[in-house]
Amino acid sequence: MxxxxxxxxxxxxxxxxxxxxxxxxxxxxxxxxxxxxxxxxxxxxxxxxxxxRYNSTISYFSLYKQMEALHAENALLRDSLDNTYYMSSMRMDTFPGDSLIQAYRHIPANVISKSMFGGNSNSITLDRGGMHGVKPGQGVVVKDGVVGIVVDTTRHFSRVMTIYHRACRISASIPKINQHGSLVYKGDSLTVMSLDAIPTHADVETGYIVETSGFSHKFPKGIKIGAVTFAQKGSDNNYNIRVKLATDITTVQQVYIIDRLMGDEWEQLERRENEQ
Amino acid sequence: MNSSIIVISAVRFVILLLFQVFILKSISLGWQGNIYMHIIVFPLFIFLLPIRTPRAVVMLLAFALGLAVDVFYDSPGLHAGASVFSAFVRPIVIKLLEPREGYNVNHSPTKARLGFSWFWRYAAIMLLLHLGFYFSMLEFSPVFIADILLKTTFSFIASYAFMLMIVFVFNPLD
Incomplete structure (x- = not known):
């Protein structure tokens, strides 16, 4: 006082x-x-x-939630793209509403673990698993890029063999010349892949877009992969093609697992042929 | 001596207030001086209080005088704020202008006591500060800085002339 x-x-x-x-x-x-x-x-x-100021600061805390919501919404939108539908109508002049049947579904997933790419493992782990409908053999994509193929799942997680894996072969095509081959990684830079089995009678030029072919049931047709940067005629009647990836796969965080709704039917049919 | 200063100050308080609100206000309204040239002389009361007057007393008196002027000018708080500011800076200005031999604290800072060469500087500084604060409060935004400076300048010229006239005519000792 x-x-x-x-x-x-x-x-x-x-x-x-x-x-x-x-x-x-x-x-x-x-x-x-x-x-x-x-x-x-x-x-x-x-x-x-x-x-x-207060609002813009506070909004940071909900960014993750918003991102999740956008991710799920993106998956829904991708579901409605043309290449995820199976067209059941035979004639183009009749186009009833129910002639489009969903053939692919997108499951949004986050990458939760990565190993060094280009080394021996070349796998990633996703936070979606069997309870979300993930099964081995499903493809994994991002926007403008193919990440790999699911090889193993548990209830909550799944293991993905990336495109850098030795055993991974992705069916890819060059839509401009309607040729398809398989995309493999041959130990170049992590942004460059090789496209095998394109016959030499086709005219391949640099700059041609490479997409998924849709011939394997793992990926819908028309997902952009990259562009041809190098093409040379090899000795075995096949081209020696290098493809520059459109998206840097090593940095992706959010991916979409492609659930082929008609995959089992497709496989069944092909298996039946082999058994005969 | 002590009581005589109180009486003098009280009389000065009333007369300056009446002079300000009845005559000077009408004069500046007459030439539309309320636009750029306000004549404000009543702070002379604050300037002329004895040097030893406690700062708090000076501020309270200034507040009262300013409020009284505000009642007539219909601008609550404006003159009171400027007056309190004047009262607050008064000891600083007095200290700044201190002559080599110092002050006699019983005296008032008047022309008769300290001479014209001292008083004109004192009055000028105090009036400028008072008017600067007053017009800052009147415009109330740094956006109008040009207006503030112009009004302060013109009002200073007119008010200072009036103030010196009063001091020369009456030449108060205390």
Missing amino acids: GGLLQLFIRYGGILLFFLLEGICFYLIVQFNQKQHQIYLSTSNYFIGTALD
């Missing part, structure tokens, strides 16, 4: 000054039209700015 009194005696002048000026300020903004309006608009401006 004595300290407070001392403080007041020492700084009383300044305290009184601020007190009186505070009263004056209050009177000014309360009872003078012009000052009142300036005060209101200024304080509104500052409060508005502060609220704005």
